[in-house]
Amino acid sequence: MTPSARLPVSATLLRRLAFASIVANVAIVGTGGLVRLTASGLGCPTWPRCTDDSYTTTAEMGMHGVIEFGNRLLTFAVGAIALAVVVAVLSHRPRRPELVPLAVGVLLGIPAQAVIGGITVLTDLNPWVVGLHFLASMVVIAVAYALWRRIKDPAGPVVPxxxxxxxxxxxxxxxxxxxxxxxxxxxxxxxxxxxxxxxxxxxxxxxxxxxxxxxxxxxxxxxxxxxxxxxxxxxxxxxxxxxxxxxxxxxxxxxxxxxxxxxxxxxxxxxxxxxxxxxxxxxxxxxxxxxxxxxxxxxxxxxxxxxxxxxxxxxxxxxxxxx
Known part of the structure; x- marks a missing residue:
């Protein structure tokens, strides 16, 4: 017996996890705004490292480094929630294959967002790339919302x-x-x-x-x-x-x-x-x-x-x- 069969996920838990994914993606937009509004966009001056020699912020980088690095860490939390949603979708019984592409889409959107965020740093916060970073978040939020609503719909990929x-x-x-x-x-x-x-x-x-x-x-x-x-x-x-x-x-x-x-x-x-x-x-x-x-x-x-x-x-x- 597979682990997912031993531990089936209820529809209520699945909806709550999907809703948590929406909230998390909105929250990271807010923290991303905090990075920009506190002039901390280059608090970590390179990517994927925070400095040429360290993946984490250093004391010399001050509060700007803490804010920028903190926003990067939050990406892992958002990704963990998205991963939990994918696992929940696969563990739900009866299985609903129509939910899988949406859940995976949200999960893949997180690292894609991280890469775009890295490009914003590597381009010294080019305003057009920064705008793309924000709009990509909107796409992820839209897919997360579609997943949450689809969970509430009747099961079945061909439900009219x-x-x-x-x-x-x-x-x-x-x-x-x-x-x-x-x-x-x-x-x-x-x-x-x-x-x-x-x-x-x-x-x-x-x-x-x-x-x-x-x-x-x-x-x-x-x-x-x-x-x-x-x-x-x-x-x-x-x-x-x-x-x-x-x-x-x-x-x-x-x-x-x-x-x-x-x-x-x-x-x-x-x-x-x-x-x-x-x-x-x-x-x-x-x-x-x-x-x-x-x-x-x-x-x-x-x-x-x-x-x-x-x-x-x-x-x-x-x-x-x-x-």
Missing amino acids: VVPVVPAPLRTLARLTAVVSASVLVVGTWVTGSGPHAGDHGAARNGLDPQTISQLHADGVFLLIGLSVALVFAFRAVGAAHAARAAGILVAVELGQGLIGVVQYLTDLPALLVGAHMVGSCLVLLATLSMLWSTRERRPVQPGRDDDRRPAMASASRSAAPSA
Whole structure:
């Protein structure tokens, strides 16, 4: 008997581990922000070693070295959680092979992130590479979220996805998700043009901070407008769960927007910039939650080809104009 058969992992434990992976990946974004905002980006001036002669920080490197090395150590903790998730997925009974690619994707994303982080150090904190480092974290968080949600779905790799809102609203939801992603990308450009370079000698991307900040703000206004439209549209077709998810997205966007405005008006204090970075993760998660709420997976009974029809018919009737 294999160890996984002797020690099967419950669905509850599997969900908790997957959720812990999301939290850990958001946390490392926050600590990465701490590295940059304290000008500790080159606290360890090389990679993978901390110095040419040591893998660890030295007393001569001071607090900047401690902060940078501490962030590197946290990568191992995040990786350990991701590895635990993979083991849990393989140990879960009944086994769910559809979860394996997502769990492995999160696990492989951790060392990939470490390599990108190393490149940022080796390129003296090139702002474009730093931005890529942040966006790669967003990808890992998105995959971790997909795993967590998929665990809650019925088991089976071929369980059909059933839309719960009409096709035009699903298209609007996807458009909102695209705009949300573009806001994150442009946000890295804003950061790369601003004062928090991660080190006093690091270069900036050369973009005009006011111009790129305005572009970022325009994207945020568009995102909020689309999200508010989704709230009313989902309510109009009776999709209460989707409307609630869209409402949470609006609330998160407004909170993130408020932080952004205040930090801009107060000359970008480090504490607010750090909060804005973590807020970006919350916007991503709220966007994914909204997108996920537009569909659901329902187990199909053998010999029943019409299991998908009631939901589709209900969505069509909800979308039809009343007489």
